[in-house]
Amino acid sequence: MALDLEDSPALSLAASLGSDIVIRDETEIARYCRDWHGDVSSSAVAVLRPRSTQDVAACVKACRALNLAIVPQGGNTGLVLGGTPDDPAHQVVISLERMNAIRNIDADDFSAVVEAGCILSELKDAIADKAMFFPLALGAQGSCRIGGNVSTNAGGINVLRYGMTRELVLGLEVVLPDGSILNGLSTLRKDNRGIDLKQLFIGAEGTLGIITAVSVKLTPYPDQVATALLGLASLEDAITLYRRARRDCCDLMSAFEFMPPLALTLAREAIPDLPLPMSGDYPAYVLMEISGCGLVDIQDLMERFLEGVMEDGLVLDGTLASSQAQAKNLWLIREGMNEGQAKRGAHMRSDVSVPLSQLPAFVRDAEDAIHATLPDCICVSYGHVGDGNVHLNCLPPSDLSAADKAERIYRSKTVLNEVVDQYAGSISAEHGIGRLKQMDFDTRLPEVKRRLLTAIKRAIDPDLVMNPGCQLNLSAES
Template sequence: MKTDVMCTLVALQASLRAALTNDMVLTDTEEMLRFCRDWHGDVTSSAVAVLRPRSTEDVAAAVRACRELGVSIVPQGGNTGLVLGSIPDRPESQVVLSLERMSAIRNIDADDFSAVVEAGCILSELKDRIAEKNMYFPLALGAQGSCHIGGNVSTNAGGINVLRYGMTRELVLGLEVVLPDGTIFNGLSTLRKDNRGIDLKQLFIGAEGTLGIITAVSIKLMPFPDQVATALLGLNSLEDAIKLYRRARRDCSDLMSAFEFMPPLAFVLAREAIPDLPMPIAGDYPAYVLMEISGSGLVDIADLMERFLGSVMEDGLVVDGVIAASQAQARNLWLFREGMNEGQAKRGPHMRTDISVPLHRLADFVRDAEQAVSEALPDCISVSYGHVGDGNVHLNVLPPSGSSPDEAAAKIYKAKAVVNRVLDGYDGSISAEHGIGRLKRADFEERLAPSRRALLTALKQAIDPSMVMNPGCQLNFPGIS
């Protein structure tokens, strides 16, 4: 690093310490490393400092100090994002502001079926505390043991329960946000019906920290589903999986909480990550569905699952299947879905997509995209899986084993262009649930209609005219070089 830059860095760090408490400011390179490396370890950056506030007032003070010093802020939750939205890309002029110390559950109201929780609370811990009150928060992600509720809200996270409960946005009742000028917006209402004009909380949900820093969230809770039926099913095709979903949506109604499709390769990949994982089905089928229905009270979920599967197997829509007989068996079935991701990671760098298309076109999209990848990159392997009920498919591409880092990067770049080209013909989205961040910014901007760009730019300039909040994330706004 050049001497003048180093002098500036030292001066900025000293100014931050003077404005805030030493306890809040990390500047040691080793201590900052975990905040400046992405979830998969593909990208490592740095920062002027890492700020770790303990309260909303601390966050407000940090924002005011950074604004006065001309330093921009990259807000960070559990750092489990997949699009580099919380990783600095201008280390000499950015700080990471981590919410990890703000993890309190401020209130759980059993009568109101609501809770108020600080942004740094880990999702799985929040779910466990709520379950103790015999209630349920339905957001369910592979990273729930590490991700924070504030990050979930800021990225509008999806997960496996979207088809029944919706994206995170539909589970949020109110927000507390520190704005770019350091003022605090307190909108922590738990009202279900509040029609007093524009719903301001929606501005910050999915904004990835570009308009302010979410410090607390009031969330919607549900009755705890004490009856859960989980089944792994073998089918003849992805097209049959779509037909099966239509039947399940009709016959199981809103009690269906998950409906995931997986290819045969999923089992190979999962067992590469978890070698002793027992195979639940003896046969080998072209497509698999992991289905779950759940409920509470007087509904007999086990009977519903058995009757439904009996009818679809009699009709030949499902060839084979197994219903979990215990929670442990259900967990093993879900380990195939989760372990598949670990298995892909073990094979090295690969292209990860997060695509959504209209549900009735999902099977055609997978067929066309996989064929296009096969023609353009015959030595690569396509792995398509995802959430049938909401049209979200993760079509990943694995470079051949033994590829050098440069070779893998070149194939990943080409595969992304191939898949996006197919997607453009399907009226789909390049980001179903992961967000835009920095990783998908160029692809997002390339497809952005002028009217939408104008609205986003006007919104950013109105709320954050100093461009202090997460510059370079989502869009390159005017005034950011």
């Protein structure tokens, strides 16, 4: 049902904050209230678009005065509904998209200070001009924003070398639920003055405050990159290859992705003219990248490594990119695989992790369990070998009704999570909890951890106004 915004607190917000900040038109509001995949649509009392940290503080105070809850939003590229309102009559979206400035780049300090609405790729481009590099790399980097990356502790393809977003953050500026501003934009590498408060907000998905600016670590720009697509006999061999690459290429290995044979088919379905440099006949594929700069000869290192593993029979076939264009095409297979799945319609998407040593057994057991329950569905398992993160997706037959697809998606997720539990893994490796995984998270939350998380939430946000229903589903009475 459409909200009657002319008889809502939206008018009060416009009066106190100004029409430049407040969006009240439902057509304009709609684009902020859909999830990334377009599976879920909602609405909100209003969308607020502040231009400064002081504006954000004013927005928070205005919402508090009207007893409105707040859903912070960056690029709205999240995959777990963390930035999608679910109570349209009582929630306001605060979008950070206009706070997109790069406040400072210090090449000597290897740091930058950026506002939360800065698009990830724009930061990467800006610092590249200074021969600097920010290693966070995501499929959505052309539209996701730094504040959302930090709020969700984003992962991506470079985690095995550089770590999650948490390890790239030096300091934060945060507007708290009472409208006060925590200014912690330090660029110090070593600062042991008590509890590190910024860690509370990294990965909190906007439930404790609104990140408005971030100081981040930079590294020298890796102007040498070697990329290879390799065919192997099994996922077990991919793990063996990773261990060997980890030793032989040391910390210069920046990506190590595994894909099934179906990946090539799915990529071609999404990008029909995509060149495929290898046949789709191998049981497992690895997309590997090493990178560096300075005096290290990356191409020679990759060639010597591949020569050794092919002589030993660990790698059955492979292609080494000889140009940036060829490297880009290899990565398009990985990205196109995701698009190909989307073209086949609604499906179960997962983001789980298990101990690296158990990854092959987990994939086998999880796929077997899903096939036993849902024999008409197709499993597609791929992910980041170096950090144990598997995206094990389940594709229902395309000719099923929407209701039947939804039923299979739910059942496959339930089966998958049960196997994850058996392996003492995580139901969310890099995407977060949001609203989509809130119930699954809640049922697996140990009591001591629940008590600590609840205490932190109530201490910082006692009135439960920040992104209610995301991560923890608390009530005033509980």
